[in-house]
Amino acid sequence: MSLFERFEKSFMPNYGTPPVALARGEGSAVWDVDGKRYLDFIGGIAVSSLGHAHPALVEAVSRQVATLAHTSNLFVHEPEILLAEKLLGLLKDPAKIFLANSGTEANEAAYKLALKYGRREGRRYFVAAENGFHGRTIGALSLTGKKAIRDQFGPFPVEVRFVPYGDAEALREEVTGECVAVFLEPTQGEAGVVPPPDGYFQAVREICDSTGALMVADEIQSAIGRTGHWFAHQADGVVPDILTLAKGLGGGLPIGACVGFGEAGTLFAKGDHGSTFGGNPVSCAAALAVLDNVDLEHVQKVAAQLRTGLEAIEHPLLKGVRGRGLWLAAVLTSDVSAAVQKAAADAGFLLNALQPDAVRLAPPLVVTDSEVQSFVDAFPKILTEATP
Numbered sequence: 034m035s036l037f038e039r040f041e042k043s044f045m046p047n048y049g050t051p052p053v054a055l056a057r058g059e060g061s062a063v064w065d066v067d068g069k070r071y072l073d074f075i076g077g078i079a080v081s082s083l084g085h086a087h088p089a090l091v092e093a094v095s096r097q098v099a100t101l102a103h104t105s106n107l108f109v110h111e112p113e114i115l116l117a118e119k120l121l122g123l124l125k126d127p128a129k130i131f132l133a134n135s136g137t138e139a140n141e142a143a144y145k146l147a148l149k150y151g152r153r154e155g156r157r158y159f160v161a162a163e164n165g166f167h168g169r170t171i172g173a174l175s176l177t178g179k180k181a182i183r184d185q186f187g188p189f190p191v192e193v194r195f196v197p198y199g200d201a202e203a204l205r206e207e208v209t210g211e212c213v214a215v216f217l218e219p220t221q222g223e224a225g226v227v228p229p230p231d232g233y234f235q236a237v238r239e240i241c242d243s244t245g246a247l248m249v250a251d252e253i254q255s256a257i258g259r260t261g262h263w264f265a266h267q268a269d270g271v272v273p274d275i276l277t278l279a280k281g282l283g284g285g286l287p288i289g290a291c292v293g294f295g296e297a298g299t300l301f302a303k304g305d306h307g308s309t310f311g312g313n314p315v316s317c318a319a320a321l322a323v324l325d326n327v328d329l330e331h332v333q334k335v336a337a338q339l340r341t342g343l344e345a346i347e348h349p350l351l352k353g354v355r356g357r358g359l360w361l362a363a364v365l366t367s368d369v370s371a372a373v374q375k376a377a378a379d380a381g382f383l384l385n386a387l388q389p390d391a392v393r394l395a396p397p398l399v400v401t402d403s404e405v406q407s408f409v410d411a412f413p414k415i416l417t418e419a420t421p
């Protein structure tokens with residue numbers, strides 16, 4: 034029986050059956066179980082920041098797992114301190130951190146932090162964006178603006194009002210003195226790598242300031258160098274009240290973080306929140322290795338090369354390119370992203386059919402210029418193969 038058949042026999046059908054079974058990786062390359070090599074242009078959904086089997090990550094994780102793999106939160110350990118100090122250094126503004134294991138848990142922490150603020154201030158509803166994605170647990174799901182994945186699991190305990198993403202005036206109308214918090218991605222990832230218009234995040238900050246609502250930036254997909262900045266909001270020159278991180282932070286090891294700036298960092302009292310695995314030493318060691326080895330200048334250079342290369346392609350199936358840094362969507366003129374993903378895999382490139390008319394590119398941040406070039410060179414033929 035193939036791995037795919039065994040997968041179907043053992044697992045719930047929530048993912049469908051993925052089309053490729055991977056066995057190993059090195060740098061930006063991965064090999065499937067039959068030995069076919071691919072260039073990985075999706076990076077485990079913007080997670081494998083350092084690519085695969087990066088020596089620094091291997092060394093840090095191996096050393097830590099052989100030293101002390103777990104403590105629980107009954108004990109302090111040095112890797113969590115080093116990680117928190119490193120993150121605070123990169124964030125610059127005074128803040129405090131809670132460590133979780135995933136993106137959705139980082140957002141649960143943000144949600145509970147905001148609830149504490151809301152209850153204290155007599156505020157009663159949240160605002161989030163249509164098509165936004167914040168995770169699959171009930172709190173994060175209630176903030177997720179995609180009806181297909183949210184509505185069947187409602188009703189939710191707290192009211193969430195949705196506004197069109199990128200529309201500052203719509204946001205201004207919905208956010209009042211009764212709004213607890215506004216949850217937004219600096220660029221919408223799962224919605225199709227959709228950046229907002231210039232000035233949107235500054236307007237969000239201003240609307241939150243004038244109403245007292247907390248501004249929560251979900252940077253689970255956009256941070257840790259993905260856009261060419263440590264955090265996407267830094268490019269907008271605004272500081273949120275709460276920031277959530279995960280995906281690229283651990284470079285493949287599970288870790289999430291909720292950052293509270295200023296007063297927001299002091300809202301939890303002892304006993305208000307917790308996680309047995311959150312901030313475990315191995316994941317913290319991995320995250321430190323990631324933060325020590327991401328090279329923003331390199332990201333900016335190869336990102337510009339990828340974008341320019343794709344934009345220069347003239348093909349009837351390619352409408353355009355959007356996104357920031359090494360986080361792009363190639364937008365198609367028809368709904369054939371699944372065929373593009375398949376043709377790319379056949380040609381030895383992994384990418385992701387994100388929306389019916391868009392494929393997502395999020396290669397490791399260590400992708401080389403020659404690897405970028407080989408993708409750019411191959412893409413026109415991939416598009417032709419996928420043309421109906």
Ligand SMILES: *Cc1c(COP(=O)(O)O)cnc(C)c1O
Pocket residue numbers: 135136137138140166167168169218222223251252253254279280
């Ligand atoms: C992936 C993602 C999440 C959820 O993270 P998980 O680790 O899958 O729980 C939340 N928000 C955004 C913006 C994401 O991209």
